[in-house]
Amino acid sequence: xxxxxxxxxxxxxxxxxxxxxxxxxxxxxxxxxxxxxxxxxxxxxxxxxxxxxxxxxxxxxxxxxxxxxxxxxxxxxxxxxxxxxxxxxxxxxxxxxxxxxxxxxxxxxxxxxxxxxxxxxxxxxxxxxxxxxxxxxxxxxxxxxxxxxxxxxxxxxxxxxxxxxxxxxxxxxxxxxxxxxxxxxxxxxxxxxxxxxxxxxxxxxxxxxxxxxxxxxxxxxxxxxxxxxxxxxxxxxxxxxxxxxxxxxxxxxxxxxxxxxxxxxxxxxxxxxxxxxxxxxxxxxxxxxxxxxxxxxxxxxxxxxxxxxxxxxxxxxxxxxxxxxxxxxxxxxxxxxxxxxxxxxxxxxxxxxxxxxxxxxxxxxxxxxxxxxxxxxxxxxxxxxxxxxxxxxxxxxxxxxxxxxxxxxxxxxxxxxxxxxxxxxxxxxxxxxxxxxxxx
Amino acid sequence: xxxxxxxxxxxxxxxxxxxxxxxxxxxxxxxxxxxxxxxxxxxxxxxxxxxxxxxxxxxxxxxxxxxxxxxxxxxxxxxxxxxxxxxxxxxxxxxxxxxxxxxxxxxxxxxxxxxxxxxxxxxxxxxxxxxxxxxxxxxxxxxxxxxxxxxxxxxxxxxxxxxxxxxxxxxxxxxxxxxxxxxxxxxxxxxxxxxxxxxxxxxxxxxxxxxxxxxxxxxxxxxxxxxxxxxxxxxxxxxxxxxxxxxxxxxxxxxxxxxxxxxxxxxxxxxxxxxxxxxxxxxxxxxxxxxxxxxxxxxxxxxxxxxx
Numbered sequence: 001x002x003x004x005x006x007x008x009x010x011x012x013x014x015x016x017x018x019x020x021x022x023x024x025x026x027x028x029x030x031x032x033x034x035x036x037x038x039x040x041x042x043x044x045x046x047x048x049x050x051x052x053x054x055x056x057x058x059x060x061x062x063x064x065x066x067x068x069x070x071x072x073x074x075x076x077x078x079x080x081x082x083x084x085x086x087x088x089x090x091x092x093x094x095x096x097x098x099x100x101x102x103x104x105x106x107x108x109x110x111x112x113x114x115x116x117x118x119x120x121x122x123x124x125x126x127x128x129x130x131x132x133x134x135x136x137x138x139x140x141x142x143x144x145x146x147x148x149x150x151x152x153x154x155x156x157x158x159x160x161x162x163x164x165x166x167x168x169x170x171x172x173x174x175x176x177x178x179x180x181x182x183x184x185x186x187x188x189x190x191x192x193x194x195x196x197x198x199x200x201x202x203x204x205x206x207x208x209x210x211x212x213x214x215x216x217x218x219x220x221x222x223x224x225x226x227x228x229x230x231x232x233x234x235x236x237x238x239x240x241x242x243x244x245x246x247x248x249x250x251x252x253x254x255x256x257x258x259x260x261x262x263x264x265x266x267x268x269x270x271x272x273x274x275x276x277x278x279x280x281x282x283x284x285x286x287x288x289x290x291x292x293x294x295x296x297x298x299x300x301x302x303x304x305x306x307x308x309x310x311x312x313x314x315x316x317x318x319x320x321x322x323x324x325x326x327x328x329x330x331x332x333x334x335x336x337x338x339x340x341x342x343x344x345x346x347x348x349x350x351x352x353x354x355x356x357x358x359x360x361x362x363x364x365x366x367x368x369x370x371x372x373x374x375x376x377x378x379x380x381x382x383x384x385x386x387x388x389x390x391x392x393x394x395x396x397x398x399x400x401x402x403x404x405x406x407x408x409x410x411x412x413x414x415x416x417x418x419x420x421x422x423x424x425x426x427x428x429x430x431x432x433x434x435x436x437x438x439x440x
Numbered sequence: 441x442x443x444x445x446x447x448x449x450x451x452x453x454x455x456x457x458x459x460x461x462x463x464x465x466x467x468x469x470x471x472x473x474x475x476x477x478x479x480x481x482x483x484x485x486x487x488x489x490x491x492x493x494x495x496x497x498x499x500x501x502x503x504x505x506x507x508x509x510x511x512x513x514x515x516x517x518x519x520x521x522x523x524x525x526x527x528x529x530x531x532x533x534x535x536x537x538x539x540x541x542x543x544x545x546x547x548x549x550x551x552x553x554x555x556x557x558x559x560x561x562x563x564x565x566x567x568x569x570x571x572x573x574x575x576x577x578x579x580x581x582x583x584x585x586x587x588x589x590x591x592x593x594x595x596x597x598x599x600x601x602x603x604x605x606x607x608x609x610x611x612x613x614x615x616x617x618x619x620x621x622x623x624x625x626x627x628x629x630x631x632x633x634x635x636x637x638x639x640x641x642x643x644x645x646x647x648x649x650x651x652x653x654x655x656x657x658x659x660x661x662x663x664x665x666x667x668x669x670x671x672x673x674x675x676x677x678x679x680x681x682x683x684x685x686x687x688x689x690x691x692x693x694x695x696x697x698x699x700x701x702x703x704x705x706x707x708x709x710x711x712x713x714x715x716x717x718x719x720x721x722x723x724x725x726x727x728x729x730x731x732x733x734x735x736x737x738x739x740x741x742x743x744x745x746x747x748x
Contacts, residue, residue, distance in 0.1 A: 089711045096495040096716065114714075118496030198584075205605065207694055262583035264695035265606025270582065279584075405713040417696035422608055 032334040033123040036132065040340040043074035047101030048345070049091065051328070053081040056292055060363050068348055075341065085206060095120065102336040103346060106154055108145045108326045110231070111401040115331055116148040122332040122339055125152045134347055142327040142368035145395070154329045155346045156368035158358060160286050161325025161389045162212050163307040165293050165381075167300050170197060170281040178306060182249060182313035189257035192281045200257040201280035202419075203271030204264050207412040210419055211399045212324060213253065213284060214411070216310045217246035219322040219396035227318075231402045236436040238429060242317055247418060247425030249313050254419045257282075261420045276300055284310070286325070287385040291364025294381075305381055309388060321393035327368050403436075410435045482727065489720035496714075507721035517722070520700040523612045527619070527701065528680035534620040535627045536672045542624075543631030544661050548653070559632055562625035570622060574689030577618040581605050581690075608698035611691050615699060619686055623679075627672055634668035635661060670741030677737070678730040702726050 050061045058081050065077035080101060082090045087105055094100045100120060106112045115121040128135045128143060129152060135143060138156060146154025164185075166178065171188075174195055179185040189199035204210045218227065221242035230236045254260060263271075272292070275283035278299040285293055294305035312320040330349075332342045348354065355372020358365050359382070366373045366386045375383045389395075400408040410431050417423035423431075464471075489508070492501045511517055546558045565573070580587045581604040589601045604614040638661065646656050662669075684703035687693060693700040693708060700708070702722055710719025 089707075092495065092711050092714065098498075114496045118494070118498065120496060205691065205694065207692070259583060259603075262603035262606050265581065265583050265603030265611075267578070270584075274584065406715075409708065409713055413694065413696045416694050417608075420606065420608055420695050422696060 031119045031123065032339070033125070034127045034332070034339060034343060036126045038340040040344045041338065042072040042341065044338055044341070045076045045078055046103070046338065046341055046345055047078045047080065048330075049080045049082065049087070049094070049101045049104040051082060051084060051087045051105040053083040053086065056362055057365075060358060064349055064354060068345060071348075077345070098335070100333045100335065102333050102338065102342040103330050104333060105328070106146075106331045107328055107398065107401040108154070109397040109402040110404055112146060112154060112331065113148055116151075116153050119334055120331075121153045122334050122336075122343075123151045123153060124155070124332065124343070127343060128152050128155060134350075137352070137370055138350065139327075139368045139370060142329075145327045146329060146331075154331050155350060156327040156329040157350065158288060158329075158365040158367055159325070159327050159373075159386060159389050160288050160365075161323045161385070161392070161395070162216060162284060162286055162310070163385055163388070164200075164282050164310055165275065165285050165290065165305060165307045166282045167275070167278055167280075168304045168306045169300075170195075170278070171306070178308040179311050182311045182316075185311050186252060186256045189253075193256075198259060198274065198280040200253070200282040200284065201266075201271040201274035202254070202258040202263045202284070203266040203268040204416060204419055205267045207416050208398075208400055209268050209271070209284070210250070210263070210415040211411055213310070214246060214250050214415055215396055215399045216322075216324040217249050217313070218243065218318070218399070219324060219394065220312050220316040220318045220320060221246040221249070222318045224319055224322070224394050227396070230436070231397070233404050233407075233436070233439055236407070236440070238433045238436055243429050243432075244425045245313075245316070247415075247428055250415070251418055251425060258419075264416050264420050287382060287389070288365045290381045290385065291361045291379055295362075302379060302381070307381055307385060319394050321391070322396050323389060323392035323394075324396040324398070325389060326395055326397050329368070404439050406439045407432060407436050485720050485723050485727070488717060489724050491717045491720075493716045494714070495716060503717065507718045508724075510718060511721050511725065516697050516700055516705055517702075519697060520702045520705045523699065523701045524681050524683070526612060527616055527683055528677045530616050531620065531623070531676045531680050532673055535623050535676050536669060539624055539627035539672070540631050540662075540665065540669065543628045543635055544657055546628070547632055547635045555632075559629055562628045564625065565622050566624075566626035566629075568622070570685045571689050573618060573622045574686045577614070577621075578605065578690050581614050605691050605699075606695055608695050611695060611699040615686055615690050618690070619683070622686075623676075627676075630672065631665060631668060634665040638664045667741060670737055674734050674737040677733045681726055681730050681733070 048061065048065075052058050052061050061079055061081065065079055068077055069075055078101075080090070082105075091100075091104065094104070095115075095118075106115060106121075112121075126132070128138070130136070130140055130143070139159070142156035142159060143152060143154075145156060146152055170192065171177070174191050176188050176191060179188050192199040202209060202213075222240045223242070226240040226242070230238050230240075254263065259266065271280075272283060272285070272289070274280045276293055276295075276298040283293060290305070290307070294300045294302045296302065309323060330346060332339055332346070336342050350367075350369050350372070352369055352371050355367035355369035356374050356377055357363070359367045359373045360377040361379055364379060364382050366378070366382055366389075373383075373386055378386075399411050402408075403411065414423060414428035414431050418425065418428050490502060490504055492503045492507075493499070542562065546555055546562075549555050549558070568576075579585070581589075583589060583601075583603040583606065586604075588604065592598065592600050602610065604610050642660050642664075643656055646660055651659065682703060683701050684707070687699055687701050687704045688707070691699045693704040697705075702725065706719045706722040706726070709715045709722065
């Protein structure tokens with residue numbers, strides 16, 4: 001027995017020492033800055049990780065790749081197309097195995113910050129800054145959303161924000177108008193439920209849809225300074241009383257407007273389907289989904305589709321003009337062997353002509369290129385939504401990309417528990433505080 | 441003289457040994473491949489489990505056994521371990537003993553045509569991919585349009601209607617139930633093959649001695665399929681500790697981590713929370729548990745083996 005223990009101890013020590021031998025090692029490349037005068041070599045293969053894996057969106061990058069290959073016959077574009085859910089795991093696997101493609105999708109906030117921290121993204125300041133030729137073609141606010149430590153690292157492709165889409169026909173039948181306050185929204189839900197329809201279809205199986213409701217309510221209830229302090233792992237406290245107030249409002253919304261605990265057993269896609277089939281009156285969605293929620297072939301036609309910003313609760317102490325959302329875009333891999341070519345491809349992607357295709361149906365992704373979001377070829381709802389985004393005083397980042405992953409995971413599971421009724425708002429915030437403190 | 445006689449013997453022995461070593465060259469490629477793709481990752485996983493890695497910067501810090509210490513105090517690990525145990529227990533009951541009984545019933549049928557028919561009927565779900573089955577059952581359990589809740593309502597059992605995958609108390613059972621439906625037929629088929637190998641004379645003799653169906657099952661079929669039963673128990677238990685796909689497809693471990701199993705918690709920690717060291721520690725626990733289960737079961741079946 002004594003001998004066995006000795007063997008175990010020696011084995012553990014050996015394994016630990018193997019780990020020790022790797023201590024402090026680093027696989028990341030040094031910081032790389034884009035050279036505006038670099039000559040573009042139009043040869044070789046360019047790999048791109050997109051978030052356009054859904055059937056409706058995937059042709060966009062496929063067509064762009066074909067067009068670019070036609071323009072430059074020596075170049076081959078390889079696409080890795082993922083969905084909103086799968087791109088997260090895929091990206092991390094590629095990072096962990098040092099296999100990031102030349103160009104890859106990124107959110108703003110802490111998601112993008114990780115690539116910058118690890119010197120995985122090219123500093124694009126000299127090619128995309130406000131005074132550069134390329135920078136002048138892009139929305140300055142969207143470019144600035146990818147600013148870290150005073151440098152620019154991202155190429156914004158489109159603007160995004162969350163709105164409540166509603167079925168105008170159901171509202172008109174019940175004599176309802178788009179609610180002006182949160183309390184009015186709850187009252188409207190009661191009336192819709194009485195009529196037999198589901199007021200808001202919410203599918204929270206993936207856990208992040210609830211985060212989007214909570215994110216907007218947090219922006220309304222918690223002052224911006226407190227939010228920004230709490231999103232920084234070094235200063236996070238999560239003590240503002242607005243957090244609990246926002247979660248209480250979310251609980252009310254789940255009980256009065258949705259299928260209650262059933263939301264955790266329904267997928268995001270099923271909830272969207274319920275709305276497009278006119279089985280529910282409202283669906284909380286991103287502007288980039290407007291053209292998919294109401295199509296000429298769905299039960300809810302584009303003319304029946306309306307939207308409003310999630311209404312502000314009475315007495316909320318945050319910013320009533322804020323809106324939850326952020327531009328989304330792409331970064332260039334610092335380890336890429338052909339950075340000038342990767343930049344050239346992204347200039348092609350963000351050209352006015354391609355931007356207009358992106359903004360129009362069936363894609364409906366309002367481009368971050370100036371003049372790319374043209375009212376003439378976009379659906380009315382997307383045009384109006386874009387105006388609301390531009391009028392917002394503060395863009396509240398998505399909670400799951402603004403927070404470090406460990407804190408984000410607690411938000412995700414905590415809000416599922418809140419929706420399911422197994423945790424109170426105070427308990428959820430206790431868990432968030434504990435994890436944020438441990439993650440410092 | 442003595443020395444002279446010993447030398448050829450020693451030479452012969454050396455030649456034999458060298459010859460044995462040479463014979464290894466035929467297996468060398470296989471050994472290298474197995475070593476590289478099977479055993480090296482196992483060792484490397486233990487190494488990674490003693491580190492804290494930042495995948496973005498590539499920095500690796502040795503933390504000794506801190507990940508294992510953290511694992512002992514992680515409440516979700518207990519939830520996941522319990523869910524894996526539930527998976528194993530329920531799967532052994534249905535996919536081993538239930539499948540054994542069903543196979544015995546099918547093989548007891550007189551008509552070969554009916555035997556083939558029932559084997560095929562029970563085997564069909566196993567031919568469907570687990571991911572597809574997971575999606576199929578997601579729709580069956582769906583609260584608004586799901587078949588299960590609709591059937592319960594029609595049968596006057598409305599009080600049982602609930603969001604099966606959305607309820608923290610039912611999610612893991614709903615997933616396990618799907619898994620039984622999927623795996624039951626495969627086990628049945630394997631038991632049917634084992635039963636077919638038993639000589640009919642034994643049954644005929646037992647029948648002439650007045651043994652009834654249950655007695656024949658207990659005294660002939662059961663002991664003579666013990667090896668298959670042991671194998672199925674190992675496969676089922678190790679499978680229960682490696683379960684991943686069905687949980688990811690149906691709940692991704694939710695709601696509120698209630699249906700996490702070790703495999704999905706490993707994925708959550710490593711790939712969602714960027715904590716590869718802790719994920720490796722969970723993987724090490726899964727490895728040890730499945731190894732111990734397999735070893736114990738092999739030892740037990742070897743002791744109780746019945747040979748014809």
